[in-house]
Amino acid sequence: MNNKLSIITLTCLLVISIFSPTYASETVRIAIIQDTSSLSLKIKGFFQIRDLEKHKIIYHAKSIETTVTTYKSGIVIGGIKPASDKLLIESDDPEAFLINGKSFRGNIQLIKKSNNKLLVINCIELEDYIKGILYHESSHYWPMEALKAQAIISRTYALYQMQENRRKDFDLTSDIYSQVYGGEASERFRTNKAVDETQGKALFFKGKIIPAYFHATCGGHTEDAALLWNIDLAPLKGVVCPYCKESPHFNWHYDFGLKDIEKKLSAKGFKLKNITNLGIEGKDASGRITNLIINSEQGETKVSAKDFRETIGPNLIRSTNFSVAIEGKDAVFEGIGWGHGVGLCQWGAYFMAKDGKSAEEILKYYYPGTNVKTF
Template sequence: MHKLSAFLLTFLLCFAFTAPASAAWQPTVAVGILSAQTTVSIAVRSGTAVLKTDAKAKPMKTLRPGMSVTITTAGSQLAADGKPARTATLLVTSADEREPLTLAVNGRLYRGAIRTDLHGYAMTVVNIARTEDYLQGVVPQEMPSAWPRSAIEAQAVAARTFALANRGRHSAEGFDLCATTHCQSYGGVAAEETGSNAAIAATYGDVLTYRGKLIDAVFHTDSGGWTDSSKAVWGTDIPYLQPAKERATKTQPWTRKWTTSEFAAKLAKKKSIGTLKKIQLTPLTIGKSASDRSASGRVTAATFVGTKGSVRLTGNDLRSLLGLPSTLFDLRLDGTTVTATGYGAGHGLGLSQWGAKAFADAGQDAKTILAHYYTGTTLKELYRP
């Protein structure tokens, strides 16, 4: 998950807060679930669907439970059950917007509508789902449903806020969010769990705001003991993404080892320095900054000296080059071996999922957990059942 531009975020927030005030209203999100498809089967499992060229068009076909349509590419247009549709977009949606619809896309179940968009000679498949239905396929993918209820509720609020704040993130591809960890993992109906659904229902419509606007509620697996600031990780200061201490430190420990030649070969992707002779990096103390470490202790930069020169790399560069779980680590050169020892997993911003579990285990409610990780934010009911 990454930053959303200030302009796009402001635009989307205006839309979110000025939407219809109907008690039944809730936003929808368009999620890209498949790409580069030439054939897609869409079957109705519950509800009554209609096939259209777009939301305002007249129905081409009515589909009841047990019925299906096969959409294929046909040059510069799509075909439905072998019949050219003379369009680059086809939509399978509910015949009555008040009636829930469940569709199987190539056998996998999704709630809401399905749209196929032709790009070149292949299709992108998009699930247009109500936010709460979307969350049912997200939250258990991001946090185990067996975890304490308040931790899952905090995750549900963070996931809901992130989704609504980041609508349009993939606008160039024709949808809002992808179904991978780049946005949020989304598995449709197959991912749903009773415990997660209960937490989602308990927080229905709840989002986090800062000065009246939805926040970019990023989260990660485990901070290792101390979350970080957006300034340290992204280079941009975001007031609500500031360092926060966990209940425990040195969590999720990990170790990686390389020979000096293997390590130098990885560094050579940035700059060749010959045989590695020295590593310049302040020893790690979690929660303590240094000239080359952030306030949480994460590596901001390290210098490597070799027989043919030196190179200084950022912590994020090193994490990527070396395939490390986080930037909260030490590096040690011992003869012909380089060892990285670190803690946590993920970028370290916002809610720490394992940290939230620890707070929940200690009896903290979701509101308290969220306030701890997102500095100065307000929990707001954006819409209600």
């Protein structure tokens, strides 16, 4: 085992067994597969399997290609049947793991859940994780200061999740990660440079890591996080954003069949049939809609704009800042911005960086009262 892997292993063990009183160190635990009965596993290099319940190494070998399942007393890895519900696999190859055909660095934890299904967790150094996702969250052609701002908030967001989920099996879920994380294949020179130049830096408010939310384009004013989630923090109350006007996502338009809206909302338990009118009830300080009032043969139905967007599809109804009118059998939406609107406006950051603003200036603008510090 080289030193790097030993550190990741140690951190995995610490997080699981001791619950470090500070931030869960620099290893992030990502649930890459949840609730599966079996998976394919290929390991390169010399590897060892550690029983995390008995705290001992139970198997070691060189390279393996096999299937992983569960059995009554534990987990089956090819011909090996450890009587344990929690295993850690480490290898001396930094890109050792191919799981269901996808490459992963760091270490892998296999956990058998009470429903006999497998949970697969990738333990990876935080800086490597940020390198793996930055390319997907920001174009590597963007100005360096915008990339650095994104690297700092991606790191901050991960640290916040590590802190919040310390007592859970993992820090971050796979929904975003599995789609966007591609290990070394996703890394680019400029995005890696932004990560290296901001190494260990995160965003703090009154000495604490903040949930550094971000979105593509705010459309003129960022949103108050308290209106969407149970997070009431001064840096996330929303700011005027004059910077994203030239964003390619500033305006959006979408025609949606009334029958399709009815179908999607009905599937979520809303009672409506043959929509006759769509109205808007209330707007918040940022201009985003509070509720939609939908009239149909079933009467009046009130749906929060947040739920409406999530139900119809957040990439179709790109924001909750829109107007809507019925034309024939369709609802015609005209909107501005893309995303929930909380925290940093990525296209605003892009134009601020183009205007010569530094990463720290950009972050101070979108998260007022915060400081960038090494954690």
